[in-house]
Amino acid sequence: xxxxxxxxxxxxxxxxxxxLWASLMQLARVGAxxxxxxxxxxxxxxxxxxxxAEGRRLLIRWMDDAGLEVTVDEMGSIFGRREGRxxxxxxxxxxxxxxxxxTAGAFDGCLGVLGGLEVVxxxxxxxxxxxxxxxxxxxxxxEGVRFGTDMLGSAVAAGRLTLEYAxxxxxSAGLRFGDELVRIGFRGDRPVRLDPPHAxxxxxxxxxxxxxxxxxxxxxxxxxxxxxxxxxxxxxxxxHAGTTPTELRVDAGLAAAQVVVHVREMVDSGRYGRLxxxxxxxxxxPGLPSVVPDRAELTVDLRNPDxxxxxxxxxxxxxxxxxxPERQPGLRVESTRMAKTSAVPFSVDVQGAIASAAADLxxxxxxxxxxxxxxxxxxxAIAPTAMVFVRGQYDGISHNPREYSTPEDCAAGIAxxxxxxxxxxxxxxx
Amino acid sequence: xxxxxxxxxxxxxxxxxxxLWASLMQLARVGAxxxxxxxxxxxxxxxxxxxxAEGRRLLIRWMDDAGLEVTVDEMGSIFGRREGRxxxxxxxxxxxxxxxxxTAGAFDGCLGVLGGLEVVxxxxxxxxxxxxxxxxxxxxxxEGVRFGTDMLGSAVAAGRLTLEYAxxxxxSAGLRFGDELVRIGFRGDRPVRLDPPHAxxxxxxxxxxxxxxxxxxxxxxxxxxxxxxxxxxxxxxxxHAGTTPTELRVDAGLAAAQVVVHVREMVDSGRYGRLxxxxxxxxxxPGLPSVVPDRAELTVDLRNPDxxxxxxxxxxxxxxxxxxPERQPGLRVESTRMAKTSAVPFSVDVQGAIASAAADLxxxxxxxxxxxxxxxxxxxAIAPTAMVFVRGQYDGISHNPREYSTPEDCAAGIAxxxxxxxxxxxxxxx
Numbered sequence: 083x084x085x086x087x088x089x090x091x092x093x094x095x096x097x098x099x100x101x102l103w104a105s106l107m108q109l110a111r112v113g114a115x116x117x118x119x120x121x122x123x124x125x126x127x128x129x130x131x132x133x134x135a136e137g138r139r140l141l142i143r144w145m146d147d148a149g150l151e152v153t154v155d156e157m158g159s160i161f162g163r164r165e166g167r168x169x170x171x172x173x174x175x176x177x178x179x180x181x182x183x184x185t186a187g188a189f190d191g192c193l194g195v196l197g198g199l200e201v202v203x204x205x206x207x208x209x210x211x212x213x214x215x216x217x218x219x220x221x222x223x224x225e226g227v228r229f230g231t232d233m234l235g236s237a238v239a240a241g242r243l244t245l246e247y248a249x250x251x252x253x254s255a256g257l258r259f260g261d262e263l264v265r266i267g268f269r270g271d272r273p274v275r276l277d278p279p280h281a282x283x284x285x286x287x288x289x290x291x292x293x294x295x296x297x298x299x300x301x302x303x304x305x306x307x308x309x310x311x312x313x314x315x316x317x318x319x320x321x322h323a324g325t326t327p328t329e330l331r332v333d334a335g336l337a338a339a340q341v342v343v344h345v346r347e348m349v350d351s352g353r354y355g356r357l358x359x360x361x362x363x364x365x366x367x368p369g370l371p372s373v374v375p376d377r378a379e380l381t382v383d384l385r386n387p388d389x390x391x392x393x394x395x396x397x398x399x400x401x402x403x404x405x406x407p408e409r410q411p412g413l414r415v416e417s418t419r420m421a422k423t424s425a426v427p428f429s430v431d432v433q434g435a436i437a438s439a440a441a442d443l444x445x446x447x448x449x450x451x452x453x454x455x456x457x458x459x460x461x462x463a464i465a466p467t468a469m470v471f472v473r474g475q476y477d478g479i480s481h482n483p484r485e486y487s488t489p490e491d492c493a494a495g496i497a498x499x500x501x502x503x504x505x506x507x508x509x510x511x512x
Numbered sequence: 513x514x515x516x517x518x519x520x521x522x523x524x525x526x527x528x529x530x531x532l533w534a535s536l537m538q539l540a541r542v543g544a545x546x547x548x549x550x551x552x553x554x555x556x557x558x559x560x561x562x563x564x565a566e567g568r569r570l571l572i573r574w575m576d577d578a579g580l581e582v583t584v585d586e587m588g589s590i591f592g593r594r595e596g597r598x599x600x601x602x603x604x605x606x607x608x609x610x611x612x613x614x615t616a617g618a619f620d621g622c623l624g625v626l627g628g629l630e631v632v633x634x635x636x637x638x639x640x641x642x643x644x645x646x647x648x649x650x651x652x653x654x655e656g657v658r659f660g661t662d663m664l665g666s667a668v669a670a671g672r673l674t675l676e677y678a679x680x681x682x683x684s685a686g687l688r689f690g691d692e693l694v695r696i697g698f699r700g701d702r703p704v705r706l707d708p709p710h711a712x713x714x715x716x717x718x719x720x721x722x723x724x725x726x727x728x729x730x731x732x733x734x735x736x737x738x739x740x741x742x743x744x745x746x747x748x749x750x751x752h753a754g755t756t757p758t759e760l761r762v763d764a765g766l767a768a769a770q771v772v773v774h775v776r777e778m779v780d781s782g783r784y785g786r787l788x789x790x791x792x793x794x795x796x797x798p799g800l801p802s803v804v805p806d807r808a809e810l811t812v813d814l815r816n817p818d819x820x821x822x823x824x825x826x827x828x829x830x831x832x833x834x835x836x837p838e839r840q841p842g843l844r845v846e847s848t849r850m851a852k853t854s855a856v857p858f859s860v861d862v863q864g865a866i867a868s869a870a871a872d873l874x875x876x877x878x879x880x881x882x883x884x885x886x887x888x889x890x891x892x893a894i895a896p897t898a899m900v901f902v903r904g905q906y907d908g909i910s911h912n913p914r915e916y917s918t919p920e921d922c923a924a925g926i927a928x929x930x931x932x933x934x935x936x937x938x939x940x941x942x
Contacts, residue, residue: 292760324882327725330721343769358758362801363796368792371793453756
C-alpha cells in the first residue's frame with residue numbers, strides 16, 4: 083500500500099533507544115511502590131488517581147517539549163499533534179495508555195505512548211516532515227481495574243460507549259468516574275468522538291510467551307481474539323464420604339472437574355479452530371475432606387479469533403453443562419455470562435505496512451493474535467488499525483512488577499512503529 | 513452361638529420406648545444451642561468442656577438410679593456395671609460416647625449409651641438377672657474434634673494408644689487433655705486398660721442414607737471400612753488465559769480436575785471392590801478468570817472394607833499422580849498422607865446374635881458396612897464385637913442439628929441391642 087516516497091524522506095526511521103528507555107524508566111517512578119513479597123519495584127497508577135494525574139502531567143510536559151499541540155478530550159484522553167505538510171488531511175495516529183493496574187510494571191501501555199513520543203522526537207532530530215499530521219495519544223482507563231470497564235476512553239472515542247455511561251461508573255469506594263475526572267483536572271473540552279484517523283498503529287508489549295518462544299523481538303498483530311467469560315455454579319448435595327454409597331451422591335465438585343476436563347478436550351479436539359480455554363477459578367464447598375461437595379464454582383474463559391467458531395465452542399459448553407444433571411440426577415447448574423466481546427481482525431494493509439517496515443529495518447517478525455484486549459480493538463471500528471508487539475521476558479509476565487522487555491526489544495518495536503507511521507503519513511489516500 | 517437359655521429367661525427383651533426417648537431428649541438439653549441459620553436446636557458438648565462434664569454427671573446420676581456400680585477410668589471413660597449371677601466371668605458390654613462435635617444433634621453416641629441404660633432399666637423392670645455381668649460405658653473424646661484424635665478413650669482402653677499420648681494432646685487454645693480431664697473432675701482411678709469383655713455391642717445411628725434408602729429401621733454392621741486420606745498439592749505455572757498457547761501451559765487446575773475425574777473412574781471401574789472415593793476439598797489459585805492456575809490443592813478420601821483392595825486403589829492413585837507431569841511437563845505434584853486406618857471386620861458370631869435377636873423381635877434387618885469410625889473398631893481388637901445401626905432421616909445427615917431418628921426406630925434398635933445383650937450374657941463360653 084505504500085506509495086512512492088518523496089526522495090528526501092528516509093526509507094526507515096532511526097530512533098534513540100537510550101532516550102526511549104530513559105522516558106520509560108522516568109514515568110515508571112510515578113506511582114512506584116515496593117512489592118512486599120519480592121522486593122521488586124512495581125507501579126500503581128490506576129486511572130484518575132493522584133498518581134495517574136502526576137503521570138499525565140509528565141507526559142504533557144514531554145509533549146509540550148516536543149512541540150506537540152496538546153488537547154484533552156471529555157474523557158481525559160490526551161492527544162499530542164505534530165502538524166503535517168497538509169494539515170487538513172486525516173492524521174496518522176499512534177496511541178495506547180498510561181494508566182496501570184495496581185501491581186504493574188513499566189511497559190504495559192507506556193511503551194506505545196512514550197514510543198510514539200520518541201518517534202516524534204526522532205523525526206524532529208532528523209528534520210523530517212510528513213504529509214499527514216501525526217497524533218500521539220494516551221487513552222483514559224484502558225485497564226478497567228478501577229471503574230470496571232476496560233478500554234473505556236477509546237471505546238467512548240470510537241462511539242461504542244457513551245460519555246454518560248462512562249461518567250456514571252463508580253469505583254469500589256463509590257467514587258464516580260465523572261467526578262474523579264474533574265477532581266484530577268483532566269475533564270478536557272475536546273469533543274470525545276474521534277474523527278477517524280487515516281490509520282492507527284499501537285505498539286504494546288505482548289503480555290504472553292509466543293514471541294520469546296519463537297525467537298522474535300517484534301510481532302505483527304493480526305487481530306484481537308473474541309472473549310467469552312462465564313461463571314458456572316453447580317449445586318449438588320452434601321453427603322458423608324464414608325457412609326454415602328456412590329450411586330446416591332450428587333457431587334458438585336466432580337461435576338466441576340468434569341467441566342474443566344471437557345473444556346480442555348474442546349480445545350484439543352481442533353473442532354473450534356484456535357480456541358483457547360481456561361478455568362482460572364475453581365472451588366468446592368464446604369471443602370472438608372470427608373464431605374461430598376454440595377456446591378462448586380468455576381469460571382470458563384474462552385478465546386477465539388473466529389466468532390463463528392467461538393459460538394460453536396460456547397454451544398458445545400452449554401450442551402455439556404445441560405447434560406450434567408443426566409450424569410448425576412439432582413444436580414443443578416447455573417451459568418452466568420461475565421464478559422463477551424467479538425473478534426477484531428486488524429487491517430491487512432496496516433499489518434503489511436508494519437511487516438515491510440520491519441523487514442526494511444532488518445528486524446524479523448512473525449504474525450500473532452492478541453490474547454488480551456487493547457485500545458486498538460476499539461479504534462479498529464473507525465479506522466484501519468493494527469498493532470506491533472514487543473517480546474516480554476519471563477514468559478511474557480505482565481500486570482506484575484516482574485514485567486520486563488529489554489531496551490533492545492523496546493527500541494526495535496518503536497523503530498518499526500516509527501518507520502510504519504512515517505510511511506503511512508506519506509500515503510495519498512484520503 | 514446362643515446356648516440354650518434357662519427357661520425363666522425371656523427370649524426377647526421389651527424396652528420402654530418413651531423412657532428411652534425422654535432420656536435422649538433430656539441429655540440433648542445439656543450443651544444445647546440455637547443454630548443461627550436454621551433456628552434448629554443443636555448440641556455442643558465437646559469433650560472435657562463444662563457442658564461435657566454436666567452431661568457426664570447426668571449420666572452417672574441415671575446409672576446410680578439404675579443401681580449400677582459406676583467407675584471412671586484414667587481417661588475419664590465412665591463404666592456402669594450390673595452384676596451377673598456369676599460375678600467372676602467376663603461381662604458383656606454395651607458402650608458408645610456422650611461427647612459431641614460443635615454442631616451436633618441428639619443421637620450420635622448418646623443412643624448407644626442411653627440405650628444401654630434403657631436395657632438395664634428394662635431388665636430390672638422384668639426382674640431378669642443374667643449369668644454374666646452387663647457393663648454400660650461412655651468413652652471419652654470419641655469425636656476427636658477438640659483434641660484431634662478420634663476414638664481416643666476407647667483406643668487407650670484397648671491399648672492402641674498410650675495414656676501419655678492422650679494426656680499430652682492439646683486443643684486449639686493450647687489446653688492439655690490431661691489438665692482439662694482433671695479440671696472437669698473426671699480423671700478417675702480405674703485402670704485404663706480394659707479387661708476384654710465376653711462381647712461388645714454398640715448401637716449407633718447410621719449417619720448415612722443406606723437403611724432409609726433400603727427401607728430398614730435397623731442394620732447389622734459387618735465392620736468398619738479402611739480409610740485413607742491424602743492431601744495433593746499440584747504446582748504449575750501461572751499464565752495469561754488470552755496470550756498463552758495451550759501447548760505452553762502448565763495448568764495446575766486442569767491436573768487437579770483430572771485427579772477428581774480419575775478417582776471416580778477408579779470407583780466406577782469395580783476393580784477395587786466396594787471402594788468409595790471423595791474429593792471434598794478442591795481449589796485453584798490465584799483463582800482469577802484469566803489466569804491459568806499455578807497451584808491447586810485437593811484432598812482424596814478413599815474408603816474400602818478390604819485392606820488389599822484399598823492398597824491396590826492407593827497404588828492406582830499414586831501411579832496416576834506420578835504420571836501427571838508426563839501429560840504436562842513442568843508440573844510438580846506433592847502428596848501427603850493425612851490419615852490411614854485399616855479395615856475392621858466385626859465378629860461373625862456377634863453379627864449373628866444381633867441378626868437373630870432382630871428376627872425374633874420381628875424386626876427386619878440388612879447387613880451394611882460402617883462408613884464412619886466408632887469406638888467399636890477399637891474394642892474389636894480385644895473382644896468379639898459388632899454394631900447395631902439405626903436408620904437416620906434426611907439422608908442420614910449427622911454432625912448437624914438436623915440429625916434425627918424417629919422414636920420408633922430408636923426403640924427398635926435398642927430392643928435389638930437389649931435382646932442381643934441378654935442372649936450373649938447367658939453364653940457359657942469364657
